[in-house]
Amino acid sequence: MAKATTPDWRKYVQFLAGSSYDPSLAIASPEFQVYDVRTSKGIQRVRSMLTHYEIALLYSAARDWYNGSGEIVDAGPLLGVGTRALAQGLADNPGVTRKDKRIWSFDLWLAAGLGHYTADRGQQTGSVFEDFLSVNEDFRNEIHSSPGDLMMMTWNPALPIEILFIDISKTLELNAWILRQWFPRLIPGRSLVLQQDYVYFAQWWVAATMEYFRDDFELLGHVFGATAYYLCRNRPSIEKINAFLGLGQQELMALLDRAIAGAPPSVAEVLRCGKAYALVPVDPAAAAATLAQVRLGVGHDDPVQNFSAITASNAEIVGNVLAAARSRFGT
Numbered sequence: 001m002a003k004a005t006t007p008d009w010r011k012y013v014q015f016l017a018g019s020s021y022d023p024s025l026a027i028a029s030p031e032f033q034v035y036d037v038r039t040s041k042g043i044q045r046v047r048s049m050l051t052h053y054e055i056a057l058l059y060s061a062a063r064d065w066y067n068g069s070g071e072i073v074d075a076g077p078l079l080g081v082g083t084r085a086l087a088q089g090l091a092d093n094p095g096v097t098r099k100d101k102r103i104w105s106f107d108l109w110l111a112a113g114l115g116h117y118t119a120d121r122g123q124q125t126g127s128v129f130e131d132f133l134s135v136n137e138d139f140r141n142e143i144h145s146s147p148g149d150l151m152m153m154t155w156n157p158a159l160p161i162e163i164l165f166i167d168i169s170k171t172l173e174l175n176a177w178i179l180r181q182w183f184p185r186l187i188p189g190r191s192l193v194l195q196q197d198y199v200y201f202a203q204w205w206v207a208a209t210m211e212y213f214r215d216d217f218e219l220l221g222h223v224f225g226a227t228a229y230y231l232c233r234n235r236p237s238i239e240k241i242n243a244f245l246g247l248g249q250q251e252l253m254a255l256l257d258r259a260i261a262g263a264p265p266s267v268a269e270v271l272r273c274g275k276a277y278a279l280v281p282v283d284p285a286a287a288a289a290t291l292a293q294v295r296l297g298v299g300h301d302d303p304v305q306n307f308s309a310i311t312a313s314n315a316e317i318v319g320n321v322l323a324a325a326r327s328r329f330g331t
């Protein structure tokens with residue numbers, strides 16, 4: 001099968017694009033994970049856990065790839081910079097005429113537990129939903145927002161999904177929900193799946209999941225901070241999804257081993273941190289042995305594919321978690 005050609009999203013990142021820079025993306029990044037978002041009421045400064053690369057990828061997906069065959073799912077937008085990139089991309093997309101409520105955003109929209117990203121937000125009620133609405137106020141027609149616990153919601157099976165942006169796979173249960181509700185609605189040969197937690201230790205099941213379904217998705221690339229993105233080649237059947245969800249820890253670890261073996265070196269070291277983290281509660285000695293195999297400083301000439309900084313921070317966090325677990329259980 002011929003490899004998919006996807007649009008060049010790098011042209012929307014000023015410092016990557018050189019002379020081919022396209023300034024249409026109305027989001028500038030004055031510093032890492034800080035964004036100046038242009039709105040009709042002026043510039044709004046807002047944080048996002050996404051990098052400028054990931055923001056540009058979202059913009060490009062909605063502007064240059066999307067053709068309206070399905071919906072755009074925006075799962076876990078928090079303050080909504082990524083949503084804004086999708087909405088701007090949809091607005092700038094010349095080939096799609098029906099744009100109303102094509103972006104479906106899902107989040108708890110609560111400030112608690114999200115560190116400095118929400119430290120100055122939601123002080124009246126603990127909710128950051130108004131912040132999300134404000135960043136996206138010029139695109140209220142394009143966005144359908146569903147505040148609340150995703151686990152309590154359902155997706156209308158009549159709606160196919162063309163862009164599935166996942167930054168919400170924070171538990172195994174949420175991962176299962178995503179697989180049951182959204183994967184069966186993907187369009188073979190058309191749907192993009194962006195897994196924002198792939199190159200990160202804490203959501204290690206994302207790499208195991210994509211490894212299990214590797215014959216159904218073509219990997220298109222890895223993007224610093226933490227994204228792996230894919231083209232859906234076959235829609236996974238519900239039987240296959242249920243078979244995956246029935247796997248035990250050992251089988252999941254075997255899938256992670258396969259993902260590590262097949263990943264580019266800089267990505268593989270982060271996945272190894274994820275495997276060590278997964279092993280902490282079940283087998284601390286195996287977790288320690290896995291962590292000892294992590295090689296620091298494995299980078300890449302292309303900054304987009306260089307995850308050495310993520311490996312360094314992930315290895316440190318996992319080391320601390322492991323030490324705490326060992327002192328608790330005296331192992």
Ligand SMILES: C[S@@+](CC[C@H](N)C(=O)[O-])C[C@H]1O[C@@H](n2cnc3c(N)ncnc32)[C@H](O)[C@@H]1O
Pocket residue numbers: 047048049050075076077078079080081082106107108109110117148149150151167168170174
């Ligand atoms: C890593 S944060 C997303 C960061 C965001 N994309 C950004 O640009 O900064 C994960 C998000 O998932 C949301 N989330 C976690 N569990 C959820 C659930 N059960 N239902 C709905 N949203 C959930 C959180 O509220 C949070 O905003």
